Structure formats: C-alpha cells, structure tokens
Amino acid sequence: MLTSRANVRSPRTLEEALAARANHPDGVILAGGTDLMVQIEAGQLNPSHVIDLSGVGVLRGIQPRDGYTWIGALTTYTQLIHAPHLATEAPSLVEAARTCGALQIQNRGTLGGNIGNASPAGDTLPVLLSLDAVVELASARRGLRLVPAERFFVGYRALAMKPDEIITGVRIPQRHPGDLTGFRKVGTRAAQAISKVVMAARLRFTADGIQQARIAFGSVAPTPVRCPHVERALEGGPLRPGAWAHLSEDIAPIDDVRSSARYRMQVATNVLRAWLESLG
Ligand SMILES: Cc1cc2nc3c(=O)[nH]c(=O)nc-3n(C[C@H](O)[C@H](O)[C@H](O)COP(=O)(O)OP(=O)(O)OC[C@H]3O[C@@H](n4cnc5c(N)ncnc54)[C@H](O)[C@@H]3O)c2cc1C
Structure with a gap:
C-alpha cells in the first residue's frame, strides 16, 4: 500500500x-x-x-510503422498475446508474454514495466536483445531519444535512462522473411515462476546460409546478455548446431537464491543446444 x-x-x-x-x-x-x-x-x-x-492512453498500443513495429510502454502482456500483427512479426515476444505470470499479471503487467524494472530475470528482455529492438525514451527538456536495447541494460538493475525520462515505447525492426526465432524459459514450474534461465534467439537465413545470428540470455548475468562468440560461430554458411559449445565463452552465471551457477550453465547449454539441433 x-x-x-x-x-x-x-x-x-x-x-x-x-x-x-x-x-x-x-x-x-x-x-x-x-x-x-x-x-x-x-x-x-x-x-x-x-x-x-x-x-496516458498514447503510451498504449501496437502500431506497424515504416520499417518497424512500435509497441507502447503501457501495452500489457495480454495485448501482446492477442495482437495478430505480432504473431507474425515478433512471435518470440508473444511467446515470452504468454509465460509471464498468470492471467492477472498478464492483464496488468506492461512491457515498459518489465524494461523499467530492469530485473536480469525479466522475460521479455532477452527477446528485445534478440530482435535488435530500440527503446524509446522521452523527457520534457530533450524530447525523444532512442537507445538500442543492447545498450540500455548497463548493470544490475541499472538502465541508461535519465532521471527525467519516461520509457514511451519499443521499436522492433521489421521482420526479414528469412528470420527464424526461438524462446525458451526454464523455471521451477511451467507457469508463475521467475526464470532460472531464459533464452531468446533469432537466425536470419539467406540463400548463402546464416547472415545474422542473435542469441540472448536472461538470468545468467547482472543484465540480459548477448552471446557474441556463439553468434559469430553461427554466422556465415549453413547452420552449425555445434556452435552451442562456445556458450561458456559468453556467459558465467553465479549462484543465487533461485539456482546454482553450475545448474544455470548446464541448463543454458542444454536449451541452446536443443534449440539449434531442432533446426537441423
Ligand atoms: C506474481 C507475479 C508473477 C510475475 N511473473 C513474471 C514473469 O513470469 N516474468 C517476468 O518477466 N516478470 C514477472 N513478474 C514481474 C512483473 O509482472 C513484470 O516485470 C511486469 O512487466 C511489470 O510491469 P508493470 O507495468 O506492472 O510495472 P510496474 O510495477 O508499474 O513498474 C515496474 C518498474 O518499472 C518502472 N516503469 C514502469 N513503466 C515505466 C515507464 N514507462 N518508463 C520508465 N519506468 C517505468 C517503474 O517505476 C518500476 O520501477 C511477476 C510479478 C508478479 C507479482
């Protein structure tokens, strides 16, 4: 209260x-x-x-715009789940929204709140990294400012947001026809559980193979993180499922109340490996 x-x-x-x-x-x-x-x-x-x-109604909604989809900060998980445009444009974000809490949380919890809370276990955050999303901020003095999600989570519960700013929305770049995305969350239970490990991924397939790879994890570091070594091992040429072996170069989880470092590393590896092998 x-x-x-x-x-x-x-x-x-x-x-x-x-x-x-x-x-x-x-x-x-x-x-x-x-x-x-x-x-x-x-x-x-x-x-x-x-x-x-x-x-503030203008902060709510999902709008296809030139080259990207705008999602207002006040958009709830329920709205994300039921948006037909997102089902094709950002299916991994819809999947993440489905795993957040139960119906009551989905009806009230917002995308802007998940970002603003800056928890390393926030389920949508690795998804935003994997989609190259951009966070939109506004302030009375400086107007609109755009920060790539990758540079927005700067430390444990710390954001690249100034004290006079509000998150107004998120911009998700238009989906490429060759994009394939994935989302996996591991918690104590299938529902109503904070993630022990959460993975979001996007591979861009072209005629020459994988042109761009984005692999991101949550709950394995003080912030959601990208995995540059795994990404580089995947980019250029056909799918190489063995790229999962580079994960230990990218993440080093720690022990905490929800899980041990060893468990998190093993589960993150299993999740990435299983996803890559499922594409082969
Ligand atoms: C029972 C329960 C289950 C949950 N399950 C999950 C889960 O499975 N996955 C998950 O990721 N989270 C989960 N959560 C956490 C929470 O529901 C989400 O993080 C949710 O997205 C928060 O959104 P909100 O609108 O309620 O944010 P609020 O609680 O209103 O705000 C959260 C933080 O963000 C800041 N903030 C909010 N909006 C803005 C804005 N526009 N600009 C700047 N700062 C802003 C606030 O100041 C605050 O610091 C759960 C919570 C509960 C209680």
Whole structure:
C-alpha cells in the first residue's frame, strides 16, 4: 500500500507525464504496479511521489510503422498475446508474454514495466536483445531519444535512462522473411515462476546460409546478455548446431537464491543446444 505521505500524480497526456517527471525526478513511475507494489509492500521502496501513467492512453498500443513495429510502454502482456500483427512479426515476444505470470499479471503487467524494472530475470528482455529492438525514451527538456536495447541494460538493475525520462515505447525492426526465432524459459514450474534461465534467439537465413545470428540470455548475468562468440560461430554458411559449445565463452552465471551457477550453465547449454539441433 502507498503511504499516506505519497503524493500521486495522475497525468492524462504525455506532456503532463513528462512535466511531472521533470518536477519529481526522485519520484517513481507506476504502470501496472505488478513489480512496484510488491516492492512497496515489502518495504523496499517508500516513494514520496508516484507518477501513475495508467491514464496516458498514447503510451498504449501496437502500431506497424515504416520499417518497424512500435509497441507502447503501457501495452500489457495480454495485448501482446492477442495482437495478430505480432504473431507474425515478433512471435518470440508473444511467446515470452504468454509465460509471464498468470492471467492477472498478464492483464496488468506492461512491457515498459518489465524494461523499467530492469530485473536480469525479466522475460521479455532477452527477446528485445534478440530482435535488435530500440527503446524509446522521452523527457520534457530533450524530447525523444532512442537507445538500442543492447545498450540500455548497463548493470544490475541499472538502465541508461535519465532521471527525467519516461520509457514511451519499443521499436522492433521489421521482420526479414528469412528470420527464424526461438524462446525458451526454464523455471521451477511451467507457469508463475521467475526464470532460472531464459533464452531468446533469432537466425536470419539467406540463400548463402546464416547472415545474422542473435542469441540472448536472461538470468545468467547482472543484465540480459548477448552471446557474441556463439553468434559469430553461427554466422556465415549453413547452420552449425555445434556452435552451442562456445556458450561458456559468453556467459558465467553465479549462484543465487533461485539456482546454482553450475545448474544455470548446464541448463543454458542444454536449451541452446536443443534449440539449434531442432533446426537441423
Ligand atoms: C506474481 C507475479 C508473477 C510475475 N511473473 C513474471 C514473469 O513470469 N516474468 C517476468 O518477466 N516478470 C514477472 N513478474 C514481474 C512483473 O509482472 C513484470 O516485470 C511486469 O512487466 C511489470 O510491469 P508493470 O507495468 O506492472 O510495472 P510496474 O510495477 O508499474 O513498474 C515496474 C518498474 O518499472 C518502472 N516503469 C514502469 N513503466 C515505466 C515507464 N514507462 N518508463 C520508465 N519506468 C517505468 C517503474 O517505476 C518500476 O520501477 C511477476 C510479478 C508478479 C507479482
């Protein structure tokens, strides 16, 4: 529950939201509240100002645009799951949305919130890396700013976002006809479980073989990460499923409350290997 001292702003337009953010850079942004309210309830946060974005309708929606798909920060998992355009354009993002929480979480939790929470276990984050997504930010003073997802997660729960900025959306580059994507999540249970390992992948096949490879993992490092050694081993020529052997050059998971480093490394290897071999 928010303390009686918390000052809640409820902007209706993006301009109002950005003005509130500029006036209260130390305040917190509230989207669906599925992470934030848990943190407040647990006493980890006691914000003096809360900027509730839920009334800012322009931040919600999925729009095909020239060369990319725009997904508003307030778009919920349920909206991602039921968007026909995404089923063909970004199937791995739809798959990730399906695995996030149960229906209640899917109805409230937003893509912007998953990014803003910056958890290394956020399920959509490796997907965004694998799709070369770009995060769209806005501030009252500087207007719109674009940051590739790959450069947005800069440390444990740290983002390349300035205190007066709001995430307005995500841009997913148009799908190439030769793109093949995959998503795998391993948790304690099939549903309602935080990932122990999550993998998202995209291979771009052309007449000459694999032209571009994107392999990304979550829950194996302080941030979601790409796997450049595996990617380089896959690029150029026909599919080489044995590229999984390079994974140990890219990730070095640690022990934590949810899992051991050894388990995570083994599972990440199994997941990547099984996915690559399934394509052969
Ligand atoms: C029971 C349960 C199950 C869950 N299961 C999963 C799961 O399977 N996978 C998973 O990845 N997550 C899971 N979560 C976590 C959570 O639901 C997601 O991270 C969700 O996407 C958060 O979105 P939200 O809109 O509720 O964010 P909020 O809680 O409103 O905000 C989260 C953080 O992001 C910031 N923020 C939100 N929107 C913006 C914005 N537009 N600009 C800048 N900052 C912003 C907030 O200030 C806050 O720090 C679960 C949570 C619960 C309680």
